Amino acid sequence: MQSVITEHIQMVKGGNVTTPKGFTAGGLHCGIKKRKLDLGWVYSEVPATAAGVYTTNQFQAPPLKVTKESISVENKLQAILVNSGVANACTGEQGLLDAYEMRNEFSKAMGVEDHLVAVASTGVIGTHLPMDRLKAGIDQIGTNEHNGAELFEMAILTTDTCIKNIAVQLEIDGKTISIGGAAKGSGMIDPNMATMLAFVTTDADVNGESLSTALKDVTNRTYNQITVDGDSSTNDMVLVMANGQADNNQLSEVHPQWEQFKNALELVCQILAKKIARDGEGATKLIEVHVQGAATEEAARKISKTIISSNLVKTAIYGTDPNWGRIVCAIGYSERPIDPDKVKVSLGPFPVVENGLPLYFDEEEATEYLMQETVEIFVDLQQGNKSAVAWGCDLTYDYVKINASYRT
Template identity: 45%
Template sequence: MNIITGGVTAAKGFQAASTAAGIKYQGRTDMAMVYSEVPCKAAGTFTTNIVKAAPVKWDQDIVYNQPEAQVIICNSGIANACTGKEGFECCKETALAAAKTLKVDPDSVLVASTGVIGMQLPVQKLAAGVEAMAPELDGSLEAGNQAAKAIMTTDTVEKEAAVQFEIGGKTVTVGGMCKGSGMIHPNMCTMLGFVTTDVNISKELLQEALSQDVKDTYNMVSVDGDTSTNDTVLLLANGMAGNPEITEKNEDYRAFCQALNYVNTQLAKKIAGDGEGATALFEVKIIGAESKEQAVTLSKSVVTSSLTKAAIYGHDANWGRILCAMGYSGAQFDPEKVDLYFESRAGKIKIIENGVSTGYSEDEATKILSEDAVTAIADIKMGDCTATAWGCDLTYDYVKINADYRS
């Protein structure tokens, strides 16, 4: 597997475009389009929030009930959530505009929105945006990068990843982009993620690969504990790599799953590191667990602890907060057997051994915790299972951003 530069346009046959439609933001792009030269197999995972935005319902119908998809249209600024029948009609009108402009089936057009909940989208601006983007579709990496920028809301950087590998003597590419910075506590995936691949694979296995992979990637991310109404990850496969179709769980399938996992992991980590107001990516690894479920529960409990997140912001090795968060997680373990380490580019230090302090150097710990990516590793000495969760520190700016988000 080779890590390459790129995102949604890295795979063969995929193009992207973006435009400034003036939906909510002024002076910046706020709509993106992803298009495949040929129809694709489509898979998706969606929010578990009972309150689901109109685009989520629209996309679920296409992914579950239609044989193919070919276009994704996304806007930022307004979420089209809690908008009733008018919101769903907006999805339909957007798809019809794309169908007319691109000469595709409207049932092959996926839509996504992100931004303020409760506002109605200006349908005319969306349709005009679709018409503006269609002639600008381009398969270049730059076009993909511009699309990644267009879907940002409070994100500070665009988020992309791509890899290549071989199946049956053919080069296969997986690439993707995502956005997410706040209202991030997915129970399936992140706010919005779009992954494209030219692999030839059955629709059933494509869905299974994605559904399984989100458990170890997007499901392990938390910024603030809030599960969005719009969470959507879409995976399109157009088969243009020309490999023999993957129809069973063989070595080719496992190679694809490995590549998909790399892309999704990188995107998930980019979301965590770009959490609203964050200054550091906070990674929590649980090792020595007796089951995967136990490790997942413990790691997510620590990464979502507000007190621990605040300590990471202060570069404070307040390990008691971590042990406390593990203790109320609901997972059973012996706190008197836990070893805890902090690690970053500045080094690694053992903070506690068998549940008590090692007498570590506070200065050394502060130095390690002062990097922009920090890892806490807890060994609970019960087995050989592991899990990793990603989050970020909790800063003053998080409150500032969300106190006046609508205004």
């Protein structure tokens, strides 16, 4: 797939959610946090076709409920407002009223109808939004000093150590199509989905039903294939807005370049997902697990995700210990049928298991390989032709430090 993507798609240097035509963004400090930016927004000049995917946690925060309601009216959005620092989750009826008020105040400030606004929150669970500060922040939106995609990218962060953005371009119907994205996420990451937010914009004209189907499919192969710590949050969502400003013929499954567009959307989401995994709380390494030779894609996804979720695997990678036994163990408890006598495992370029049995390898060289910033694990089940990739990070002492004092 990667070769297909790179053949048609160009990365945009410095690209972000405002790379597509007709989008602006910004961020500011309204006082939810002590000092850092904590209120961000994305705005489209015209209503955009919209789709969303949401956490499967049964404690869904009020902002998700309000955003779902907005999109359900006519599958369109024109603006997104995001606060960080307070999740507005487990806040009861008052939390829901606050989420509606957040939407209403922002819709008035932007001059758009309520149902064209999405809201999102991230931060501490069980705390009510300081609505007076939030509304004061909304009143400042639109001033030049608060405009800019980088300000939005900073305003949505919690324990993240860096902003996460991307934009790509491709040609469809002779028109240049741009797709941009921004995300946050560092801990409580084990989608379906986790404490992560992702926002994707495009100036392509896309059929609403097709966009929703594509987003769900892409999410299964990207955001739902990352993990940091195995915890799924209450607030996560991925939103995509397509405003049609590129003036292409409407994209859907019957368009001859539909797969190119979908591949570009997947590339944007994959890169954002990998950036989230690499920025895991306290992480020092990105881990990529490649599973091939599976009987089904679902089995490949499940097994790769099980390996990347293993705390024993993650701590071994942190300690640069080529302990392949932990990988084999994770494969075995993945709850997917395998033939242990066919399994192959490699740590990067070092084959360590062949047909379920250990191979000789140079431990010093393998240990040196595990010191790299990106570590790859390869598994061949030799049961079929399906494959998948999952992404995660190592588990370090700093993860415990960060989460032991999260609220203080």
